[in-house]
Amino acid sequence: MRGIDVSSYQGKIDWNMVKKDNIDFVILRSILQSGKPDARFEEYYAGSVAAGFRPDVYVYMYDLTPEYSRIRAGKVVDLIRGRKVKRVWLDLEYAAQRNLSKSRLTEIIKAAAEVIQDAGYEVGIYCNQDWYDNVLDVPNLPYLFWIARYGKNDGTAVPSLRPAAAAIWQHTSNGLVDGIAGRVDMNICYKPELFGAGSDPSPMPSSGKPEVKALQNALNLDGYRDNNGKPLEEDGKVGPKTRAAIAKVVLKSGPYSGGWYRVGSEGVMVNWVQIRLNELIGDRIIALIGHLLTEDGRYGNDTRLIVGLWQELRGLKMDYICGPATITSLL
Template identity: 40%
Template structure:
């Protein structure tokens, strides 16, 4: 199977994508950022033109980074520009900068891995673009397990495919930089791919190993396991997505911000060890199952313990991926692995110091003796069941602005942590009585398609109630 496509940037200027599509185009890889880590001035027009004309899209970044911090900045810029938008093909890291080459294979390896982690954590495919010489002399064997798009064309490039130059590896080949096609004035790069990313079907069921690995990898990423740069809490709401900027001890984090946006109490400005674990579970399982695992009081470690005891998931022995509770509910982490002597953890709002640090300000990987008296117990998690509801449950940022006042018509009405009767009640105000007044802020559908209101109670508590039992005043 061969799919022919092009890659474009501001060099092609304005493109008539309707003509390109009519000519026949299997894919387009668009440059997303340029030197200075700024957006390519034609990226938005090119992305719009491709999507409107049903041409599958990927993006690439010509990297100028000279260290891990710089390449992480490049990756985060890409993620911020895409902002959750769908692309069918990967984000390609373009490695061809001569100054970068002098860093050596080991540094290139570490930088590429740091870039990849950010891209994959954001939900995008990852690939590497380079020429044949880079692949043979600079790229180490560890990186060659990833998808490579190889550039190789003749010195006397006439815009056509020269079969004798075809590489016998990689998922794609850039065979010309001087092709001519309708809709583009001047020359354009021409490619053939052997892997059709746009036809890749999602797995119908994630395996236990996949979900457990995703959860563990996510924790390792924020603990800086491979980069040496852990996520640090902030002194204010600025730079919440940056790992190092605006650091302080006021308990501001991206995790609390995101949890708030999902209609849950993210508790910004308060200790965040439990919110961090909840955030990871939502990313892996979706909001509904994360609430089922930790309960409606997920932001409080003691509530998590009580919920697990009620559900029968509270255990005295560790398990990979389990939550671990310390010091009578003073702190929480998750289990990365364990052996006969130690349990190895991933924690938020801790530090690199040994022992339980319940308000340390960063994400870290740590270890404790299994016999430590600081360990209360474990919340076991089944990573082999449950549907992935991330796409539907976290896609909508709920409004907290009251739209109208509603009156409860049922004798008693449960206030739940998410839309649906299967979800736990909130801890702050779990029950409403007939005649109670609430502020209705938003509307959402539950899994069974029933309508639920996102409400505010007493001016400060938020939760979900069935729309059937609320009458507009």
């Protein structure tokens, strides 16, 4: 599988052209040394997902203590929470880290990995061949490796240079890809199951299910119609049309501009949310408020509290409002 990794240095990207140039996967820079998102992260994330990718992300690790690596990892998790991201790659090439003992560096890596894994994401390590051979305590790092080894770095991949331990081989920083004006890092993935390029990037269920049919019915009753004026097919399967309907209905919902269900919102979709919460965590709801949620389609304080509980249990951003990510998690 052919892939690229990008940061704001690549400038504006035409993701549809990238896809047509037989690129199977993408890895996006998440945050900077300051902890702020890459300047084009939102743009790249939205564009790549719209083109059919499910991007991974990477983060350059500047940290010299486990405490700071946990903080950095937490900022990455905050950035990707609720998005279609499966994996975070820890980029290990900071010169100051070479002065640390292998055991200390392993502590730093594992501290970050724990934060990311506890939030429900997979972890991999990016490094060059020298770091893999001489700096990292590889036997004590049970993660996938993405290894850079360039050779002449002329844009080509020389098979004899392929790192034996690499799940992904970054073979050049001088690649050329349609849709990107300048040079770009090129990668080869030897484990296609990591990305499943060309498939639906959503983790939502694909077979007909009653809770999905109920969701589709609620979307229609709350006014969903496509561009041809047709309601959503209630087939119990979550495909592109259902995902689009969720976004369309939720974003226009509620008494506040900007959408999303929160205190004051009403509708059949709110009723569906209440029913699903009762089905999924009824015991916890009773323990917290003494009774199940009233399934009345009104987003009151009880519903707000239980939405927050659900978000905490699922590792979502705990904002007590119900947007597309929270609705998707209820499936």
